[in-house]
Amino acid sequence: MMSIGEILAYEHNQEAIFAGALIGFANGYLSGYIVLRKSALMVSSLSHSLLPGLVVASFLVGLSALSGFAGALIAALIVGLGAILISKRSPLDGHSALGILHTGAFGAGLLLLSRAPGNVDLDHWLFGDILGLADADLWTAHGISAVVLLTLTAFQRPLLLMLFEPSVARSVGVPVKQLDHLLMALCVLALVNSLQAVGCILSIGLLVTPAAILHLFASSPRVLFWGGGLLGAAASVAAVFLSNWFDCPTGATIVVLLAGGFLLAFVARQISDAVMRPSA
Secondary structure: OOOHHHHHOOHHHHHHHHHHHHHHHHHHHHHHHHHHHOOHHHHHHHHHOHHHHHHHHHHHOOOOHHHHHHHHHHHHHHHHHHHHHHHHHOOOOHHHHHHHHHHHHHHHHHHHHHOOOOOOOOHHHHHOOHHHOOHHHHHHHHHHHHHHHHHHHHOHHHHHHHHHOHHHHHHOOOOHHHHHHHHHHHHHHHHHHOOOOOHHHHHHHHHHHHHHHHHOOOOOHHHHHHHHHHHHHHHHHHHHHHHHHHOOOHHHHHHHHHHHHHHHHHHHHHHHHHHHOOOO
16 A cells, blocks of 8 residues: 555656645635525536536537636536526426436437447546646636635625525625526536536535535534535545555546535434433
């Protein structure tokens, strides 16, 4: 088994640790908003809608960092905005519309993939390959993470008011619908940012679990945001070392670490409640 020093001696591991910390923190920070908004299913739907964008990009120009990110972003935005349009112009609610569109998009992606000429390798886009990041991927991670974090910081007060008191927010002139759409757009950006780390299939884990763990014990938004960011970064960095030691996929290791942490936290919460509960 390699030592920590030996792992850090390789440049691709250094880049993976840096990118994992960056992506994990940005997604973990955003997970606080997702948990408070109770929109995990929406994010899961959007994550599956990335597939057709990746397949179409591979058909048109071949898969690269730029084409893959652009295709995934366009596909997710089409599904998300389409769900909003349908909910506005029909009796169907937004969640139902999103469920229909995202399953249709994922099915279309699978059909297109079955018709692909030759072998189209999407494994690292579907399940992540943070150890194989190129310079372009790192710059993309920098840019998207900065946009997500800066936007959430700039709009934190109106976003919190929208999450906790939407009627009050409307009465004082806060654009609730526009902020809701902004939050969805940030989720799409974070999903695209997660492609190289955990892939589109597993990205929901990094975007929900960090804050969900903390929400078992605390409800303070600041704890969920900053704590979620630190948990996401810690799990991503730890997964790089574990994947080197045990020769396992890094993306899957990230989400398993977070899921395991959630289960441990849940058990600890149940034990704590049982101890604190007064006996009859």
